[in-house]
Amino acid sequence: MSPTFLLRRLCVAIPTLIGVGIVVFILLRVVPGDPIAMMIPSNATAADIANLRHVYGLDRSIPAQFAAWSWDLLRGDLGTSISLRQHVVGLILERLPATFELAGVALVIGLAGAFLLAFFGTLWSRRWPETVVDTIGGIGQAIPDFLWGLVFILILGVLVPVMPISGRIDPNIETSFHTQFYIVEALLTGQFTLLYDLLWHLALPAIALSLPLMAIISRVLKAALLDAMQQDYILLAQVRGFSRTRIILREALRNAVIPTLTLIGVQFNFLLGSTVLIERIFSYPGVGNMAIGAVLNRDLPLIQGLILTYAILFIAVNIIVDGGVVLLNPRLRHA
Numbered sequence: 001m002s003p004t005f006l007l008r009r010l011c012v013a014i015p016t017l018i019g020v021g022i023v024v025f026i027l028l029r030v031v032p033g034d035p036i037a038m039m040i041p042s043n044a045t046a047a048d049i050a051n052l053r054h055v056y057g058l059d060r061s062i063p064a065q066f067a068a069w070s071w072d073l074l075r076g077d078l079g080t081s082i083s084l085r086q087h088v089v090g091l092i093l094e095r096l097p098a099t100f101e102l103a104g105v106a107l108v109i110g111l112a113g114a115f116l117l118a119f120f121g122t123l124w125s126r127r128w129p130e131t132v133v134d135t136i137g138g139i140g141q142a143i144p145d146f147l148w149g150l151v152f153i154l155i156l157g158v159l160v161p162v163m164p165i166s167g168r169i170d171p172n173i174e175t176s177f178h179t180q181f182y183i184v185e186a187l188l189t190g191q192f193t194l195l196y197d198l199l200w201h202l203a204l205p206a207i208a209l210s211l212p213l214m215a216i217i218s219r220v221l222k223a224a225l226l227d228a229m230q231q232d233y234i235l236l237a238q239v240r241g242f243s244r245t246r247i248i249l250r251e252a253l254r255n256a257v258i259p260t261l262t263l264i265g266v267q268f269n270f271l272l273g274s275t276v277l278i279e280r281i282f283s284y285p286g287v288g289n290m291a292i293g294a295v296l297n298r299d300l301p302l303i304q305g306l307i308l309t310y311a312i313l314f315i316a317v318n319i320i321v322d323g324g325v326v327l328l329n330p331r332l333r334h335a
Contacts, residue, residue, distance in 0.1 A: 007018035009322065009325070012314045021304075022167055025069065028300050029062050056082060058302075063192060069304070078308070083294070088305035092287060096309070097180035098168060099275050099286035105183075105202055107268060108218065110210035117218035122225040140215030146277040149208035153281070156204065165199045166283035173197060205282040209274055213267050220263050224256035231255075265321030269314045294319045 057068055072079060078088035121133040130206040143151075156166035164170070169182065173259060174193060177186050183202075184306055186195040228234065237247045276288035283289070294302040 009319045012327065013319070016315060017311055019074070021070075022066075022309060024304055024307050025066050028063065028303060029065070031298075056080075078305035081267070081294075081302040083297035083299045084302070087299050091290065092305055092309055093304065094180060095285060095287045095290050097223060098182075099249055099272075099279070099288060101181065101183050102202060102206060102279070102286060103268070103272055103285060105206040106209035106213065108272060109206055110213035110271075111215035111264070113171070113210065113215035114221060117214065118221035118225055119248060121222040122229065122252075123244060125226060125229075130141055137215045137218050140211040140217070143211070145209050145212050145274050145283060148211050149205060149278055149281045152204045152208055163204055168201055168285055170197050171193075172203070173282070205278045205284055209271055209278055210301070213271055216267055217260060221256060224259050225252050228252035228255045253277060260322060261325055265317055268317055270318075270323075271311065272313055281308045 008073065010155060012142055025315050050059070057065055060068070068080065080086065080093075081088055081091060084091060117133050117137055121130050121137075124130045125132065152163075153165045156163045169175075173194065175191075177185055183195065186192075186198060229247070234247060237251050241252075275286060276291050278284070279286045279288035280292050287309065290302070291306045294306060295301075
């Protein structure tokens with residue numbers, strides 16, 4: 001990934017973030033409702049309300065509020081949450097690792113499942129098992145992730161309660177973490193019993209997130225593999241007596257991955273957005289769950305900070321994916 005490539009992408013990313021910040025700031029100010037009214041007691045006086053509006057800068061004009069918010073943003077200050085009374089940056093940094101772990105595990109499950117479906121669908125092409133593979137992919141794509149989550153809770157949490165359906169870790173386990181990346185820390189420190197409990201709590205929400213992702217990527221990867229299997233170099237490999245499995249894995253796959261990689265980046269962004277509902281359904285303590293609470297409380301500073309965070313994540317994922325495509329396709333390196 002050349003410095004020129006990164007510079008070009010940053011030149012696009014910075015105006016995009018500025019545009020997102022302006023649009024979000026204005027929209028949140030023109031939407032009906034007063035966030036101060038949600039945090040004051042019923043016996044509050046007009047002076048109390050005016051004082052709170054002054055503290056949060058809501059008594060100034062929208063241009064003045066935007067100028068103050070922009071200046072604070074340049075200094076790395078996203079303000080103070082109205083409902084939680086804590087710095088927004090601290091709240092996001094505290095919850096973001098949990099969302100990263102959820103999205104990361106879901107991505108690994110989704111990619112592994114997509115590869116298996118695409119591989120066997122290609123291996124059994126034009127045979128009856130291909131219909132079974134396509135049916136599995138169709139079911140995964142037809143049902144949204146949040147509905148999968150509700151089904152898992154009903155079956156595995158209520159009817160046959162064999163798996164945890166809320167939280168990030170068993171509350172009865174006494175442990176102290178030095179970071180918010182619980183899974184990574186448990187793995188690095190060799191606490192495998194704790195790691196098992198973390199993954200056990202993460203299993204249902206991660207699988208619910210991964211199923212639609214798995215279905216979409218498997219269909220695209222399978223189509224790319226079948227297209228690659230029609231190329232001349234595949235015929236040469238067949239003439240040399242290579243097995244169909246070896247041809248798929250060693251010849252066709254490396255060319256089929258390139259068009260699939262871009263889709264993975266797009267779908268991973270959708271996956272990050274989907275964590276909002278999944279975290280709420282499973283009471284998972286990530287930024288998605290916090291985002292819904294911020295919207296319900298009309299917590300303007302927290303909502304602005306969360307939207308900017310998601311925008312930065314989406315842009316970063318796109319840059320990484322584009323860089324990966326350039327590395328895998330030499331023809332694009334000098335484009």
